Amino acid sequence: MADIFTGPEPDLAGLLAARPALEMHASAGLCFEGVPLNLIAERFCTPTWVYGAASIRARYATLTEAFAEAGLPLHIHYAVKANDHLAILSLLRHMGAGADIVSQGEFLRARRAGIAPAHIVFSGVGKSVPELEAVLAQGIGQINVESAEELDILSATATRLGLTARVVLRMNPDVDAGTHAKITTGLAENKFGIAREDIPALYAKGAGLPGIEMRGLALHIGSQILSPAPYETAYTIAAEMVRGLRAQGQSVSVLDLGGGLGIGYHDEPGMNPAAFAAVVRKTVGDLGVRLVLEPGRYLVGPAGLLLASVLLEKRTAKRFVVLDAAMNELMRPALYEAWHGILPVDAARFHHPQTPADVVGPVCESADCFAYDRALPDLPPSALVALLDAGAYGAVMSSPYNARPRAAAVLIDACTPHLITPRQTHEALWADEHIPGSEL
Numbered sequence: 001m002a003d004i005f006t007g008p009e010p011d012l013a014g015l016l017a018a019r020p021a022l023e024m025h026a027s028a029g030l031c032f033e034g035v036p037l038n039l040i041a042e043r044f045c046t047p048t049w050v051y052g053a054a055s056i057r058a059r060y061a062t063l064t065e066a067f068a069e070a071g072l073p074l075h076i077h078y079a080v081k082a083n084d085h086l087a088i089l090s091l092l093r094h095m096g097a098g099a100d101i102v103s104q105g106e107f108l109r110a111r112r113a114g115i116a117p118a119h120i121v122f123s124g125v126g127k128s129v130p131e132l133e134a135v136l137a138q139g140i141g142q143i144n145v146e147s148a149e150e151l152d153i154l155s156a157t158a159t160r161l162g163l164t165a166r167v168v169l170r171m172n173p174d175v176d177a178g179t180h181a182k183i184t185t186g187l188a189e190n191k192f193g194i195a196r197e198d199i200p201a202l203y204a205k206g207a208g209l210p211g212i213e214m215r216g217l218a219l220h221i222g223s224q225i226l227s228p229a230p231y232e233t234a235y236t237i238a239a240e241m242v243r244g245l246r247a248q249g250q251s252v253s254v255l256d257l258g259g260g261l262g263i264g265y266h267d268e269p270g271m272n273p274a275a276f277a278a279v280v281r282k283t284v285g286d287l288g289v290r291l292v293l294e295p296g297r298y299l300v301g302p303a304g305l306l307l308a309s310v311l312l313e314k315r316t317a318k319r320f321v322v323l324d325a326a327m328n329e330l331m332r333p334a335l336y337e338a339w340h341g342i343l344p345v346d347a348a349r350f351h352h353p354q355t356p357a358d359v360v361g362p363v364c365e366s367a368d369c370f371a372y373d374r375a376l377p378d379l380p381p382s383a384l385v386a387l388l389d390a391g392a393y394g395a396v397m398s399s400p401y402n403a404r405p406r407a408a409a410v411l412i413d414a415c416t417p418h419l420i421t422p423r424q425t426h427e428a429l430w431a432d433e434h435i436p437g438s439e440l
């Protein structure tokens with residue numbers, strides 16, 4: 001599992017040095033994209049998600065430039081599930097991105113943000129008939145089919161509507177992406193995709209089905225992949241499959257390369273876009289297909305942080321730093337044992353002596369822990385901390401567990417913080433609930 005980080009934990013200075021959007025100012029404290037986080041906490045309270053527009057734009061540009069330099073035209077379909085906020089979707093649309101969606105809700109979000117149906121790809125192992133009807137009626141660009149059963153359902157649905165679905169088959173290449181077991185998707189034992197050996201027959205079947213236009217293949221081998229090596233293996237298999245299908249007389253015009261490009265949660269470099277583009281060129285660059293990429297985390301992960309306040313430090317046999325943010329905001333540590341950098345916002349505190357602490361939230365679950373034995377300076381009540389790299393799979397996984405209202409979200413653009421989600425009110429938590437037999 002070479003791609004799982006095994007190095008020593010970076011110290012505070014190392015975390016800062018690896019993140020150019022963050023700067024520590026002697027008086028203003030920790031700043032993100034030029035805005036002091038103190039100021040954001042003062043104006044919007046905590047916990048608050050803070051996203052940086054410049055970071056997202058820069059990451060999008062780095063990726064597209066790497067492909068341009070490799071001489072490969074690339075179509076980016078942002079994986080909406082990573083962060084589905086309308087402001088983020090709109091920003092990426094303006095950069096030229098389409099969307100990769102996994103539900104009708106995400107389709108409608110993408111539409112609301114102005115992304116054209118033709119630029120939307122529908123992925124996912126289970127799509128309901130009403131969902132398929134809705135996206136087909138709106139003229140969705142591509143549907144990634146994940147099973148023989150789904151192909152039949154889609155054919156019947158499209159035919160009933162008198163429409164044609166543009167279909168790509170998601171192949172499971174049976175490649176180990178070397179990532180966490182809960183985010184690997186390209187192994188034969190995973191629920192995703194169609195077994196390699198079943199692709200040729202299913203592709204031929206699809207080409208003959210009413211309401212179906214076979215366009216090509218898709219694959220997505222997992223998430224948070226840091227090395228181009230598993231991609232090279234998977235794309236080599238995909239290229240062989242495309243050639244094999246064409247040799248059988250099938251038309252293949254699209255290759256959807258999936259997402260999964262990893263980021264550096266510690267101080268390791270994330271996926272190198274130039275190295276990734278080189279692998280794409282080497283493996284599938286000469287197929288003459290439309291190349292689609294579905295990055296989520298890579299574009300938005302490092303562009304967001306969760307700003308929280310310390311409620312208190314509790315010292316028992318251990319040192320616990322209790323925050324006002326919890327697993328119901330950022331679930332990744334509880335769900336995936338994910339590691340997030342944690343920085344104090346106060347500049348002076350940055351240089352104080354550090355001792356190990358468990359950084360926890362107030363939710364009534366032992367899993368509500370952001371970090372174990374993390375070296376941190378003393379953090380008095382109301383001290384601010386930033387949980388780093390929380391732009392992807394953060395707010396989207398939030399829940400109101402323990403009747404905790406949804407946190408606020410702020411987008412910094414050109415050094416101006418914009419409130420893009422106000423903090424939810426307590427009343428909103430039960431606004432949709434009814435007590436039978438009561439007027440309440």
Ligand SMILES: *Cc1c(COP(=O)(O)O)cnc(C)c1O
Pocket residue numbers: 079081082100123124220222223224258259260261294295296297298392
């Ligand atoms: C989740 C997902 C993505 C995005 O994954 P990232 O790791 O965020 O890049 C892309 N495509 C499919 C099919 C997915 O399920």
